[in-house]
Amino acid sequence: MNARLDWGDFATLLLIADARTLAAAARRTTQSRPTLMRRLNQIEQRLGARVFERLRTGYVPTAAGRELIDAGREMQSLATEAERRVGDRDKRPAGKVVLTTTDTLFTALVAPELSGFYAAFPGIVLDVHVSNLVQNLTHREADVALRPASSPEDRLVGRKLGVIRQAIFVHRSLAEQPLDALPAVGPADDFPYPALHVAMRSTGLLRNCTVQVNSILSMHQTVRHWGGAGILPVYLGGNDPDLLQIGDPIAALDTDLWLLTDPDLRNTARIRAVLDHFGSSSALRARLQ
Structure with a gap:
């Protein structure tokens, strides 16, 4: 006979022990009184021992029942502590x-x-x-x-943090030169940013584009070290002391x-x-x- 109990069995025993009667136990859970009686009978049959004495005053644990109930309370305490530790760990920013x-x-x-x-x-x-x-x-x-x-x-x-704006930037050493006289850096032909390609044409930078790269960060570094002009995010070019913004941001490139x-x-x-x-x-x- 398999006498192994699972946590559901221990939970049933604890419920009955605390409530003292099946009717009171049923009121504390979604299980009916007959269901609880059937579960208790199955537990006792598997164990081959009485867990509760059925008295007129209520259900009283036998010696074997007290051992099981004590073990169940220890298991319940360990489970509660484990849940608390896991919950606290997830509440801490780690x-x-x-x-x-x-x-x-x-x-x-x-x-x-x-x-x-x-x-x-x-x-x-x-x-x-x-x-x-x-x-x-x-x-x-x-x-x-x-x-x-x-x-x-x-x-x-x-949350929306703000608007990314883009503008034309040049190296400060070239600030006095006409924009249309400066070489430009732009996106590579296969760079997947159609709006930027359009802006290169509309600003006239495409005519003097002599360097093409496939990332915005590379465009920034090229303008910074090589010179010339390029369209860069204001958060990138505007915070670079070596670069100077020319004109207002290009509205068509605004992105949240x-x-x-x-x-x-x-x-x-x-x-x-x-x-x-x-x-x-x-x-x-x-x-x-």
Whole structure:
């Protein structure tokens, strides 16, 4: 005979022991009195021993029953403590958070915030995936995304941090020269940013484009070190002391910047810490201006 009890059996015994009668036990749970009686009879049959004496005053544990009930209470206590520890651990901002963003956003907005972030949350490991490809948060390819978007995907939640604006920048050493006399750096032909290609033509920079690269960060470094003119995000070029903005931002390139996560994760302590720190940073927002 198999006398092994599972946690459901122990829970039934504890319920009856605490309630003293099957009727009172049934009122404390969704199980009916006949169901509880049937479960108790099955437990006693498997054990081959009485667990409770059925008295007129109620159900009283036998010696064997007291041993089982004591063991059940110990199991219940251990389970409660384990749940508390796991719950507390998830409430503390600790553990790994996968953040996905672009190379330029990481360089200009995230990296300058890291020292302050780790001073506040030393228990978090920030695993940054720098990619110009959109990683899927709903498929848990990342936990948090800092990305440009006209609007976030329907299932994602987060906050809009501001507007990414772009403008023409030149090296300060060339500021006195006419813009149409300067060489320009632009996106490679296969760079997947149609609006930028259009802006290169509309601003006239395409006519003098002598260097083409396939990333915005490379465009910034080319203008910075090689000279010439290029269209760059204001958060990147405007915070570079070697560069000078020419004219107003190009309105056609304005894009919202979002900090996003999956709704199932937003109340997790470590995710909340990342969202709150980067989302409320006045220094980060100032770099967008």
